[in-house]
Amino acid sequence: MTNVREIISEWFYLYSNDVYNFLVYYTGTTDVEDLVQEVFIKAGRGLNSYKNLAPPKTWLFTIARNTAIDEARKIETKTSKKSAPLYERLLKQQTTANPEHILLKKEEQRELYLSISKLKKKFREVLILRGIQGLSVRETAQILNWRETEVRTNYHRALKALRLHLSQEDRK
Amino acid sequence: MKDNQNHLEEKLSELPRHSLSKSTQDHMHQQVMNALNDVEVQQKGSRILMKKIQIGIASSAAIVLFGILSVNFILNNENHSGEQEIKEPEVEVEQTPTPNKDIQQDYQEQDQKDIETTDEEQVSVEQKATAIYNALRNRDMDLLSSYVHSEKGLFLSLSSYLQDYGVVFEKSEVSSLLEDDKEYTWGIGEANMELIYTPKDYMDRFLKPDTFLHPDNAFFDSQTPRSDLHKPIEAAFPGSKIVEFYKETKYEDWKSVYLVFEPNEHSIWELVAIISNEWTP
Structure with a gap:
């Protein structure tokens, strides 16, 4: 803990792309540079409380997820202030991801991501962390604050739900 | 079914990786470093405070030790010949915060009780x-x-x-x-x-x-x-x-x-x- 900036600087070059990639899939937009910056600033300010309980990457992903949720909540509050009807708000809340903005060139991949973004939040999160980011069960459990068994079962169920969704899309 | 699942997992892992350009990354890095300028100062401040507290604790411990030693010394002296009285340590003994001793005793007692849960x-x-x-x-x-x-x-x-x-x-x-x-x-x-x-x-x-x-x-x-x-x-x-x-x-x-x-x-x-x-x- 000799120098906060040195540690964060090192982490930034090691993990900023991972954090960026995660936030792109988590939010559905490539416009997440501000969020990435916020993650590392928060990490620097909170380094005192870090205490090496989790690997830095896992900790940064936890902060990234919280920051994204916070951001979505702010947006939600703003929209609800404009007195949108409840069902519209619920609709927005259901999926924070906006697949229109994500850069996926292949049609098949776009469909896949679109299907993921339509699943419930729990499934979306575990698919993004385990499936797309390739994190281990343990890492995913730490980030989502779940038990490892919960990660395994939810991942399994999420894959099943995704497969079902994709096959329904195919039939349309 | 299993193949199907593996196939889907493969597709997930094949989704493209998004990354920042080097120049964007450098720019963001600079912004983060600027934002953390004040954190450094604050941490230094708290370290100094911690040091002060440590020194405080160390010196009060020294006073206690010195006090105890001097009491022994005085008692021994009284037992033998009370010629070379040292007054200062007596004052130190009075100044020694008694609650500290109590706390020390408490801790010792607690240790002895050995906290084992039934x-x-x-x-x-x-x-x-x-x-x-x-x-x-x-x-x-x-x-x-x-x-x-x-x-x-x-x-x-x-x-x-x-x-x-x-x-x-x-x-x-x-x-x-x-x-x-x-x-x-x-x-x-x-x-x-x-x-x-x-x-x-x-x-x-x-x-x-x-x-x-x-x-x-x-x-x-x-x-x-x-x-x-x-x-x-x-x-x-x-x-x-x-x-x-x-x-x-x-x-x-x-x-x-x-x-x-x-x-x-x-x-x-x-x-x-x-x-x-x-x-x-």
């Missing part, structure tokens, strides 16, 4: 925790104070700032805690703002009954996935028993409130701390 103790701590939860929910401060450790008082704190902030209230002060309008610093919040609240405001912000727990979500000395989060508390309260009340909210972020118990001189477990923890990093 099932009965476990049950009694669990029952107390539930009663304390209800006292907190009803803001029944008289009832709360009855569970507070008679010598150590009640430490209120936020988990992230356990080491640097937090306030100890004596057992007798707990009953009237809600009327205490003095403001205390509890930690550092977003944008480096100090979290300054009166005890009542602190309780309304961090111990609001509907934001922490459902009694069903209590873990007694738990080995839960969040046990790692207990470690700083265990380190701060060695030999204690920790009861965690945990609540997940609508956004799947979470909040925990820890009740920390330590045995009193009669080996009865009493409440020494209420520590709040939530997802905000």
Whole structure:
């Protein structure tokens, strides 16, 4: 803990792309540079409380997820202030991801991501962390604050739900 | 079916990786470093304070030792010949804060008692925790104070700032805690703002009954996935028993409130701390 900036600087070059990639899939937009910056600033300010309980990457992903949720909540509050009807708000809340903005060139991949973004939040999160980011069960459990068994079962169920969704899309 | 699953997993892992351009990364890095300029200064400040405290503790310990040695020395001298009286050490002995000695003795006694938990103790701590939860929910401060450790008082704190902030209230002060309008610093919040609240405001912000727990979500000395989060508390309260009340909210972020118990001189477990923890990093 000799120098906060040195540690964060090192982490930034090691993990900023991972954090960026995660936030792109988590939010559905490539416009997440501000969020990435916020993650590392928060990490620097909170380094005192870090205490090496989790690997830095896992900790940064936890902060990234919280920051994204916070951001979505702010947006939600703003929209609800404009007195949108409840069902519209619920609709927005259901999926924070906006697949229109994500850069996926292949049609098949776009469909896949679109299907993921339509699943419930729990499934979306575990698919993004385990499936797309390739994190281990343990890492995913730490980030989502779940038990490892919960990660395994939810991942399994999420894959099943995704497969079902994709096959329904195919039939349309 | 299995093949199908593997195929889908393969497709997920093949989704393209997005990355920042080198120039964007460098620019962002600079912004982050600029934003963290002030953090450095603050940390240095707190280190200096810590040093001062350490020096303070070291010197008071030295005074105690010196005092004890000189008492022995004087007593020995009196036994033999009292010619070479040294006056200064006598003054030091009087100045020696007696509570320190008491605390030292307490710790020794506690060590000797060797904190080993029986099932009965476990049950009694669990029952107390539930009663304390209800006292907190009803803001029944008289009832709360009855569970507070008679010598150590009640430490209120936020988990992230356990080491640097937090306030100890004596057992007798707990009953009237809600009327205490003095403001205390509890930690550092977003944008480096100090979290300054009166005890009542602190309780309304961090111990609001509907934001922490459902009694069903209590873990007694738990080995839960969040046990790692207990470690700083265990380190701060060695030999204690920790009861965690945990609540997940609508956004799947979470909040925990820890009740920390330590045995009193009669080996009865009493409440020494209420520590709040939530997802905000």
